[in-house]
Amino acid sequence: MSFTILGTGMYAPEKIVTNDDLSHLVDTNDEWIRKRVGVVTRRISVNETTSEMGVKAAKAALENAGVLPEELDLILAATVSGEDRSPSVACMIQNALGVSCAAYDINAACSAFLFLMETAAGYFARKKVKKVLLVGAERLSGIVDWTDRSTCVIFGDGAGAVVLGEGNNYLDSVIHVHGGDEVIKIPSFGGTSPFYERETPAPYIFMNGQETFRYAVNSICTDITELLENNHLSMDDIDYIVPHQANVRIIDFAAKKLKVSPEKFVVNIDRYGNTSSASIPMALDELNRSGKLKRGDKIVFTAFGGGLASAASLVIW
Amino acid sequence: MVFEKVKEILMEKTDKDASEITMETSFSDLGIDSLDIVEMSMDLEDAFGIELEVDEKLATVGDLVKKIEELKA
Numbered sequence: 001m002s003f004t005i006l007g008t009g010m011y012a013p014e015k016i017v018t019n020d021d022l023s024h025l026v027d028t029n030d031e032w033i034r035k036r037v038g039v040v041t042r043r044i045s046v047n048e049t050t051s052e053m054g055v056k057a058a059k060a061a062l063e064n065a066g067v068l069p070e071e072l073d074l075i076l077a078a079t080v081s082g083e084d085r086s087p088s089v090a091c092m093i094q095n096a097l098g099v100s101c102a103a104y105d106i107n108a109a110c111s112a113f114l115f116l117m118e119t120a121a122g123y124f125a126r127k128k129v130k131k132v133l134l135v136g137a138e139r140l141s142g143i144v145d146w147t148d149r150s151t152c153v154i155f156g157d158g159a160g161a162v163v164l165g166e167g168n169n170y171l172d173s174v175i176h177v178h179g180g181d182e183v184i185k186i187p188s189f190g191g192t193s194p195f196y197e198r199e200t201p202a203p204y205i206f207m208n209g210q211e212t213f214r215y216a217v218n219s220i221c222t223d224i225t226e227l228l229e230n231n232h233l234s235m236d237d238i239d240y241i242v243p244h245q246a247n248v249r250i251i252d253f254a255a256k257k258l259k260v261s262p263e264k265f266v267v268n269i270d271r272y273g274n275t276s277s278a279s280i281p282m283a284l285d286e287l288n289r290s291g292k293l294k295r296g297d298k299i300v301f302t303a304f305g306g307g308l309a310s311a312a313s314l315v316i317w
Numbered sequence: 318m319v320f321e322k323v324k325e326i327l328m329e330k331t332d333k334d335a336s337e338i339t340m341e342t343s344f345s346d347l348g349i350d351s352l353d354i355v356e357m358s359m360d361l362e363d364a365f366g367i368e369l370e371v372d373e374k375l376a377t378v379g380d381l382v383k384k385i386e387e388l389k390a
Contacts, residue, residue, distance in 0.1 A: 035350075036352060084386075209352070210351055210352070210354070210355045212353055214355055214358075214359065217359065242325075253356055257363075
């Protein structure tokens with residue numbers, strides 16, 4: 001026993017920020033951003049918190065699944081940009097849905113949504129749950145340095161969710177962690193202790209762009225190859241690859257190295273930017289609502305990010 | 318042979334003709350960006366079975382070719 005995906009949902013804030021808008025804030029331009037990152041527009045929250053966006057995605061997923069909030073046995077959420085260190089985003093979503101099931105967050109940065117699925121699969125295997133809600137929600141606009149042109153053009157805000165029920169459609173996963181903070185780091189607010197002697201860095205996203213690119217491409221290639229080998233499948237058996245939407249150049253280069261048509265990859269970074277843990281459930285929801293998915297389709301998810309943590313998983317729709 | 322491979326990759330990335338890429342050509346003249354450089358490094362690693370760290374001191378095609386030949390040796 002593992003699970004089956006019963007429904008999906010997403011929410012993106014209304015405000016659309018264009019590359020031209022950003023060119024008024026930092027020294028950049030539309031052509032540079034399109035070519036280097038592949039983002040054309042991103043959605044930015046004006047008055048919604050991370051968990052409020054998560055609630056909207058959750059409600060959309062519950063409706064899509066035909067599941068009532070009170071049926072939920074567990075809520076797992078992922079974020080690197082929650083409005084509070086505590087309560088967790090999952091707890092605030094539980095509160096807003098008016099339910100009383102267990103709820104907690106898991107931190108694995110941009111890869112976290114796949115870690116939520118892995119954790120949920122354990123509950124299903126032990127028959128501890130019948131319905132589970134997974135949410136990735138991010139207000140990354142709150143943790144980017146809006147004076148740094150190398151990062152502020154990449155990210156966006158949004159939330160995605162899935163509702164899981166009993167089934168056997170989560171086939172397998174691979175997870176790799178290389179702990180370290182040299183490549184990607186998002187420092188916490190360091191506080192104002194009069195006793196602490198170490199410097200406290202600014203609490204904004206830091207990335208070594210070239211090393212992140214290399215890590216991301218290698219992770220996609222090795223994780224997917226390992227996953228397919230472990231399951232005696234070839235790329236031809238896979239209908240869709242839903243990658244973390246970090247940078248279109250990463251996806252294109254990984255597709256080239258894997259010798260897969262880029263069309264197999266589901267891409268929406270052009271409209272939403274990189275939304276970290278929300279990007280995979282948002283892309284899955286768009287794929288689902290496009291009507292292209294058929295029951296029985298094999299989907300590979302692939303994600304990579306801060307930790308460094310990467311994962312790939314294989315799901316039957 | 319190393320030069321030929323580097324040239325082939327650069328032609329693919331820049332739409333330049335073979336005659337426009339020599340040992341003296343500098344990367345800044347080719348108009349390639351930092352991600353092109355990583356992509357090229359990863360392609361060269363696969364082609365020659367080496368580990369190539371991105372190094373800003375490598376300014377020209379000749380510098381890169383020399384570096385790869387050292388690593389292969």
